[in-house]
Amino acid sequence: MSIRQNLDAIRKTLPGDVSLVAVSKTKGKQQILEAYEAGQRDFGENKIQEMQEKYEALPKDIRWHMIGHVQRNKVKYMAPYVALIHGVDSQKLLREIDKKARQCKRVIPCLLQVHIAREETKFGFDETELQDLIASEVIRNLSHIRIEGLMGMATFTEDTQVIRTEFRYLKTLFDQLQGQLPDLKVLSMGMSGDYRIAIEEGSTMVRIGSSIFGARTQE
Numbered sequence: 438m439s440i441r442q443n444l445d446a447i448r449k450t451l452p453g454d455v456s457l458v459a460v461s462k463t464k465g466k467q468q469i470l471e472a473y474e475a476g477q478r479d480f481g482e483n484k485i486q487e488m489q490e491k492y493e494a495l496p497k498d499i500r501w502h503m504i505g506h507v508q509r510n511k512v513k514y515m516a517p518y519v520a521l522i523h524g525v526d527s528q529k530l531l532r533e534i535d536k537k538a539r540q541c542k543r544v545i546p547c548l549l550q551v552h553i554a555r556e557e558t559k560f561g562f563d564e565t566e567l568q569d570l571i572a573s574e575v576i577r578n579l580s581h582i583r584i585e586g587l588m589g590m591a592t593f594t595e596d597t598q599v600i601r602t603e604f605r606y607l608k609t610l611f612d613q614l615q616g617q618l619p620d621l622k623v624l625s626m627g628m629s630g631d632y633r634i635a636i637e638e639g640s641t642m643v644r645i646g647s648s649i650f651g652a653r654t655q656e
């Protein structure tokens with residue numbers, strides 16, 4: 438199957454209000470262009486330098502999503518153009534994004550990453566940290582970020598009930614926060630292996646790599 442065929446097949450299964458981020462990490466410019474020519478405009482990368490090189494080489498109407506863990510000292514590189522940062526997992530990082538966005542005279546849309554998986558290695562706020570952040574003045578004082586939603590990754594497991602429970606929990610948090618954060622609209626959850634479950638549980642944005650571009654040989 439070609440990239441175009443994969444994209445078409447996935448798009449057919451997505452409800453109209455669910456957007457698709459094509460995760461192009463480790464993939465070459467030619468493959469991204471193939472998806473671009475099939476109409477795809479949102480692409481996800483997890484390394485800033487790799488995203489930067491692709492941003493410079495590829496059409497400027499591509500919306501670049503940073504889906505990986507973000508080091509604070511690298512925010513400056515993506516601040517001029519990044520469309521959405523999915524993996525915001527600390528107040529310090531939020532402050533840094535705000536600062537660099539201000540220097541670029543723009544407002545950067547961000548998602549707060551929530552730790553929903555059983556694996557310790559996955560990043561994100563837990564529920565208490567999230568509540569603390571939202572109750573604090575921090576968010577209201579940062580005028581160059583906009584918190585547009587939440588992002589989460591489920592446990593890597595065959596047990597679909599575990600995955601479903603984790604996504605359902607994230608959706609519950611999302612609904613609870615809706616009253617407190619005025620711009621909340623994006624619930625980024627679901628990858629190649631679990632996006633169908635994520636959609637059933639209320640995802641509004643799926644991040645799909647291998648089902649579009651084929652398996653990766655490296656992370």
Ligand SMILES: *Cc1c(COP(=O)(O)O)cnc(C)c1O
Pocket residue numbers: 460462483504505590627628629630644645646647648
């Ligand atoms: C790599 C990655 C994806 C896509 O994974 P696939 O299984 O290839 O669809 C989604 N989200 C994040 C955060 C990733 O790092």
